[in-house]
Amino acid sequence: MxxxxxxxxxxxxxxxxxxxxxxxxxxxxxxxxxxxxxxxxxxxxxxxxxxxxxxxxxxxxxxxxxxxxxPVQDNLMFHNIQNYSDPLRKSYYASLRQNFYSLKHSPNPVVREFYKQKMAAAQRVRAQTSRQRSADVSRSGRDVKVLRNGRRQAFSISHWIFSVSRKVAHLDSGAILHVECDLLDPATRHPHCYATNSEASDPAGRLGIRITGTDAYGDSINIWVQSTGTREVFKMNTFVDMLEGLNIQEPEDRERRWVPPARAIGKKATYTSDIVHLFSQRN
Known part of the structure; x- marks a missing residue:
């Protein structure tokens, strides 16, 4: 033509x-x-x-x-149109948002790829903001709810689940505990390290996790929780990265790490290549 x-x-x-x-x-x-x-x-x-x-x-x-x-820098991914009382302005931003999401079904593959990249970038920003907020709260202390699954009792912080041994405390499902994440300086091993199998080079060795609250018998508890699991070491290395504000989705040259899922873009949880190679050798 x-x-x-x-x-x-x-x-x-x-x-x-x-x-x-x-x-x-x-x-x-x-x-x-x-x-x-x-x-x-x-x-x-x-x-x-x-x-x-x-x-x-x-x-x-x-x-x-x-x-x-x-181009006007309208942030369609984060703009809270509910904050506007002017119905005309709300309608304007709603139409912008709708037009942007319509790009997902464009017959043009270049436009669909543009939409995919924008959504992925927005998801990374949201996840990083959420993790940073979670890290700030965790280091200063936060309340968590006890989760029960059979005999297992645990609590969660963001992507991480922390088990509490029944040898140290019996907890009611739904009970509220106060958790403090105590992170020591580099090269200093925590005397109450959570990941007991961590090595000297693992950031997890610097982390202690203390819980306070009331057990199933109504008695007050103030204990340092610990885990002997090998994979917990890799997860805690990443947890420490999160506490220190590092990018946990792209560990780059950091080893012995667990990489949490990014569900918005269909990415499953995995490990860094050195750990994947280690698991393959064992199998």
């Missing part, structure tokens, strides 16, 4: 940026290069859409550009 380029307008002087935005919008509507939702919203009622309409050549509406010609 032969391509042809046509000049739709020529100006010999500076033109108002708003007028440029309107002219670009006119071209997008005439050539039907916007999303189907946008075309149906801005074209006159009863307008015929071509079979190729909605190919998303133009992902953003020209009307949403600033007067300086740069």
């Amino acid at each position: 032969e391509e042809k380029f046509v000049f739709l307008a020529i100006t010999k002087e500076d033109i108002d940026p708003l007028r440029l935005n309107l002219m670009e919008m006119w071209c997008c509507l005439m050539l039907q290069t916007l999303t189907r939702n946008a075309l149906q919203a801005y074209l006159p009622p009863g307008s015929h859409l071509s079979p190729n309409a909605g190919g998303h050549l133009n992902i953003a509406l020209p009307l949403h550009q600033s007067y300086q010609g740069n």
